[in-house]
Amino acid sequence: MLQAHGLACVRGDRRLFSGVDLAVAPGQWLQVEGANGAGKTSLLRILAGLSPAAEGHIEWEGRPVAEVRDDFHARLLYLGHAPAIKDDLSALENLQTAAAVGGRPLDEATALAALRRIGLKGREDLPSRVLSQGQKRRVALARLLCGQARLWILDEPFVALDVGAVDMLCGILDEHIGRGGMLIFTSHQAVQLQGNGARLELTR
Amino acid sequence: MSQPLINWFKFASPASFYPLAGKLWPWFAALAAALTAAGLWISFFVAPTDFQQGEGYRIIFIHVPASWMSMFIYCVMAFWSAIGIGFNTRLSGMMSAALAPTGALFAFLSLWTGALWGKPMWGAWWVWDARLTSELILLFLYLGYIALTAAIDDPRRADKAGAIVSLVGVVNVPIIYFSVKWWNTLHQGASVSMTKAPTMAATMLWGMLLMALAFWMYSIAVALYRVRSIILERERHATWVAELPEMQR
């Protein structure tokens, strides 16, 4: 369970948001909404532990994140704006090295299965620079299928995906929530996910 | 933790340090002026003419204290940086930023006076003497700090990056000094040292000490004055700044 109380974010002179409370329990999802520049990405980065909050605190399983950082990061999967894809590596290599650097080595069969399911069959060994923007997104999203992370924090996961891929990703997210996973994401699209969900509107 | 006698952290907040600095800096400035007057008087009129170096030696009354201060200020910057990293106080980064230009100024002054001293003594404006070379590298370290903090837009990030630079620098300063000295002996360069003047009369020592104290007070005054400007610039949106008497005009 991830809980946050009274989070605030300051960028330069501007206060993006303050007093944000949220809680995500197993089997729940949370969609963060707000206008451009409202601080959606900043909030997700704060929740993931990449940047410190100006105010407020975050708890993971009832304990402050700062105390259980390693455990928290072992259970967290964060996908940011940038897909973390190396142009010179193939889709398969990208997936495997990302997992290994994350401390969770991945065998080839699992990685291949994930890439096929995400719709990259036949493109596993192409260097990523020849893939389209949407296909690169899919390589990044294939990571969702490979780990055992409990909490997914996804920044604009639906960007650059075609209609079919949006449906498929919704299916993957539903599965995750159905398994008792937690999900926090941002999206400009109206997404219908199953299960117990909430929306958080960021306002000044 | 036991309760300390004075709550030092009270003054770690820019809002409470701003008026304190405002009260203190004129005193330090006055002290600096008085000490400079006394120091210069001793240096020019009391200290005897050096029998080897003539009147030209009197430049060491500026040169040596300036070198001391340039090194000392870098250590103080590193001290504030360590505090800033350890306790995450905003003020310490501002203090480092306020000290850096003064430190660079003293390093430059030391090099400039060194060149002026070197021309009559060694017959060259620049000699690759170990001390002068280290001073030059110290100036580069100051310039690196200033350039880096100026290039980062977010002041908090600039402070933290600057803190790392000054800490890395302060670890390196002795290593650099030692290596330059080693290099100097290997190449058997100029062996005349400015501070080891053969006859160091007591009055000369007093002159130098007074000048060093004067520079010290000047540095504190200028740093306090500058930190006030930095505080105002960064906190310009805070309510306490808007309530200041000087803002009401």
Added chain:
Amino acid sequence: MNAFVAILRRDLLLAMRRKSEMLTALFFFMIVVSLFPLGIGPETALLRRIAPGVLWVAALLAAMLSLNRLFAADHQDGTLEQMALSPTPLTLLVGGKVLAHWLTAGLPLVLLAPVLGLQFDLSSRALGILMLSLLLGTPLLSLIGAIGAALTLGVRGGGVLLSLLVLPLYIPALIFGAGAVEADMAGLGAGGHLSLLGALLALAAFFAPWAATAALRITLE
């Protein structure tokens, strides 16, 4: 430790797929060294005297040339964020990246240096000492450089700033490295210089990844 090996392998693989970048730095090294005789004149005795300094300065500049790349690509494509969120300590991953940088940018310089030293008529003994000093010195350059690269990440005019920050810190390596060869040529023995270089390397290996990590975290905030 697995993550350390993984990132080392990944960076080496990436370097192999982009050989041109590695070779550019090597050619730079060769050209800079070859320019000196053209500027100074072909007098052998003089060339022999300046050879250690020239080769070391050129190696310094060549190693610095590739520092920009150390974290920039990872920062741009989001890999750095993933590294920061890895359960493996970021310091260890940074160490892996620095080692990869040395293997691709430092070690080739060490191997190429004796060939260039022949242009300056260095004796085979001096060439050996030169290689040894570079072998100890170039990892030091990568380690110190990593701090500068991390600090200037995503900063305006980062490249020039990086040189301003890093070059003063390279001076001890330059002095002891070039000094080792000169001392040996003067018959004083290079042992003292080399052991000091080794001591500096040990010190940097301990502190530099830590400082670079702190700088990276600031950039990521």
